[in-house]
Amino acid sequence: xxxxxxxxxxxxxxxxxxxxxxxxxxxxxxxxxxxxxxxxxxxxxxxxxxxxxxxxxxxxxxxxxxxxxxxxxxxxxxxxxxxxxxxxxx
Amino acid sequence: xxxxxxxxxxxxxxxxxxxxxxxxxxxxxxxxxxxxxxxxxxxxxxxxxxxxxxxxxxxxxxxxxxxxxxxxxxxxxxxxxxxxxxxxxxxxxxxxxxxxxxxxxxxxxxxxxxxxxxxxxxxxxxxxxxxxxxxxxxxxxxxxxxxxxxxxxxxxxxxxxxxxxxxxxxxxxxxxxxxxxxxxxxxxxxxxxxxxxxxxxxxxxxxxxxxxxxxxxxxxxxxxxxxxxxxxxxxxxxxxxxxxxxxxxxxxxxxxxxxxxxxxxxxxxxxxxxxxxxxxxxxxxxxxxxxxxxxxxxxxxxxxxxxxxxxxxxxxxxxxxxxxxxxxxxxxxxxxxxxxxxxxxxxxxxxxxxxxxxxxxxxxxxxxxxxxxxxxxxxxxxxxxx
Numbered sequence: 160x161x162x163x164x165x166x167x168x169x170x171x172x173x174x175x176x177x178x179x180x181x182x183x184x185x186x187x188x189x190x191x192x193x194x195x196x197x198x199x200x201x202x203x204x205x206x207x208x209x210x211x212x213x214x215x216x217x218x219x220x221x222x223x224x225x226x227x228x229x230x231x232x233x234x235x236x237x238x239x240x241x242x243x244x245x246x247x248x249x
Numbered sequence: 250x251x252x253x254x255x256x257x258x259x260x261x262x263x264x265x266x267x268x269x270x271x272x273x274x275x276x277x278x279x280x281x282x283x284x285x286x287x288x289x290x291x292x293x294x295x296x297x298x299x300x301x302x303x304x305x306x307x308x309x310x311x312x313x314x315x316x317x318x319x320x321x322x323x324x325x326x327x328x329x330x331x332x333x334x335x336x337x338x339x340x341x342x343x344x345x346x347x348x349x350x351x352x353x354x355x356x357x358x359x360x361x362x363x364x365x366x367x368x369x370x371x372x373x374x375x376x377x378x379x380x381x382x383x384x385x386x387x388x389x390x391x392x393x394x395x396x397x398x399x400x401x402x403x404x405x406x407x408x409x410x411x412x413x414x415x416x417x418x419x420x421x422x423x424x425x426x427x428x429x430x431x432x433x434x435x436x437x438x439x440x441x442x443x444x445x446x447x448x449x450x451x452x453x454x455x456x457x458x459x460x461x462x463x464x465x466x467x468x469x470x471x472x473x474x475x476x477x478x479x480x481x482x483x484x485x486x487x488x489x490x491x492x493x494x495x496x497x498x499x500x501x502x503x504x505x506x507x508x509x510x511x512x513x514x515x516x517x518x519x520x521x522x523x524x525x526x527x528x529x530x531x532x533x534x535x536x537x538x539x540x541x542x543x544x545x546x547x548x549x550x551x552x553x554x555x556x557x558x559x560x561x562x563x564x565x566x567x568x569x570x571x572x573x574x575x576x577x578x579x580x581x582x583x584x585x586x587x588x589x590x591x592x593x594x595x596x597x598x599x600x601x602x603x604x605x606x607x608x609x610x611x612x613x614x615x616x617x618x619x620x621x622x623x624x625x626x627x628x629x630x631x632x633x634x635x
Contacts, residue, residue, distance in 0.1 A: 162591075176490075201490065
């Protein structure tokens, strides 16, 4: 199996799609199928690799990069519609 | 026995090149430098747009620091310095600031040395003679502790922070474990990462300096860009999947790896500590490269997603693409493709390939920017000219 996401750090709760992943398609990292997506993930966008509670930190690079604004399920797309920045809110 | 070699300078620094640098003190005499460059292509010629017309203490500090930094640069074995005579950074003001023990420097001034053509003729002869003298200097084994590698990113794309900067970060961690020094600048690209970086500071003083540097960069960005400050994270970034300024910035600073931050230095200032160094310098590639080179970095890794071909005089630059498309589209310009991480290649394999390339470049193998002569020399100014 060829990987279709990269997980940058072991603490991360999101992976980055290295190609567009269709809804329902298996997510593959480290040569292993992890789960299937619940919606389409555009190239270079983030997918939740575990369930993330509302107000939980989004971890990428092993560091908090945002906070979720709603519960996000494993396999869902993670972007500005379901997270917010801790600084420079518009 | 060391696996790397270079040239030991009298001040204890180590060069990985033995260049003859031909540099103007002021842009007015760039033509003389360009003429020498055509006559002596093996010399590294570094024309620039500065040297006069600015008077603020901060601009003068930067001007003298950067010009001195290039003359002192460990990769430079000898210098032909071309002045005019009446400029702010004249040779008579610059020379007393230099500690050039053991480094040959020939000083010419167009107003004293017979005008432009005659000065070019004298400069050409001096550069040729210096090259001849330097040829006989042998490479000797050098320790990793003497190596300082700069990490830069520019012309970034959505994968820069996911592939190329992650690869640079793993090389940084390897270098730090070897006892080498790693230096990163680009303070605008640290906005949003104060907590992450301050936590990694060696001590409270360094943590406070990190906070101060990033606060200042953020304030400056807001003052200059006003309502548009949020464009530091642009709609294009968001289309590419980056959701917040912190995510973008951490993707940038990840190129320095995960080590302890031992010092914060001002723009162009040489560090006094080993380890991971942050430089309080701007994000613009040309200005940033000059600051990092003046701090003494002997070479640079430079990640790019869109594909920037730019290099820097005296400091070899290793270009790392974030994706395979740009690597193929700009095969002339890119040294290493980190896009392979999207194609199933293991990070550690790529890292080891980069380290092997790094060793070859230290030992004399030319990078694409060196082969292509893509040098640009420009540096930060703070106030407008008058």
